[in-house]
Amino acid sequence: MRYAVIPAAGRGKRFGAKKQFVEVNGKSIIEFTLRPFQESSLIDKIIVVAPEEFIPEMETRVEKFPKVESVIPGGCERQESVFNGLKCIQNRCSEVIVHDGVRPLIARKMINDLISAYQEYGVEGVITAVKPKDTIKVVGAPLEGSDFLVKETLNREKLVLVQTPQLFNFEVLLECHKKAAEEGFWGTDDASLLERYGYTVVAIKGNYRNIKITTPEDLEIFKVFLTQFEK
Known part of the structure; x- marks a missing residue:
């Protein structure tokens, strides 16, 4: 059984509203997000x-x-919300896809590619990612306002910008969440938990249009992309 767990428990502090319920063209963001999973024959x-x-x-x-x-109810942090979702489907799931509830431009092809890569590589986790287009620098202590001292420039060839969906062996991801909860470790995504506990994760090509709606500006970008996505 392959489940999709969709964390959509965000409070929308940076956005100023519950992003998952914001409507565009008569549909809420969460409805856009769920549609490809509903239509995919690979999701149970x-x-x-x-x-x-x-x-x-x-x-x-x-x-x-x-x-x-x-x-089901979420937690205060995304990691807690995913963990709640995993506990809800124990003993009923072999593979699980985790996808942000406010990434509404996911295509069914990405779900297919993720599952194909998981089967091909035989690893515990597969994630989607894109190469950064901008130069990325490490900064030091903050100065006045939003200014920082620059410390170094990172090599873009060794960096990726991680997205969801992410696919995992269910038992492995559940085990990693349990360990993280016991240790009080907070990862920035689910794959970071696998990395911490020694499992193998592969990154495949994502899509630059698979944006996460975090700020009001992101919503405007989504509206532009949506006109092209639906053609």
Whole structure:
């Protein structure tokens, strides 16, 4: 059984609203996100993780997606929300895809590519990523305002910008989440937990349009990309 766990429990502090419920062209962001998973023959079931007080609203939003098995409460941090989703499907899942609820421009081809790479490489995790286009520098202590002292420039050829979806062996990801919770370790994504505990992760080509909506500017970019995505 292959599940998709969709963490959508963010509070929208930087955005100024619950991003997952913002509507564009009559559909909420979470509906755009769920559609490819619903339509993919490679996904069996979906778990959506939502803010506890907004579970009724989320349940209303996902009624049109029969693969959504349940909507469950999230935690204060994304990592807790994913962990909640994993615990919900113990003993029923062999592979799990984790995808941000506010990355609404995922295509079914990316799901296919992720699963193909997982089967081909035989590793514990496969993630999507793109090469950075900008020069990336390490900065030191902050100066006035938002200014920083520059310390060094990193080699872009050895860097990638990580996205979701990410696919994992279910038991491995659950084990890593349990260890991280016991140690009080917070990773920046689920793959970072596998890296910490010695498992192998492969990165495949993502898509520059697979943006995560974090700020109001991202929403405007999404609207532009959406006109091309739907053609």
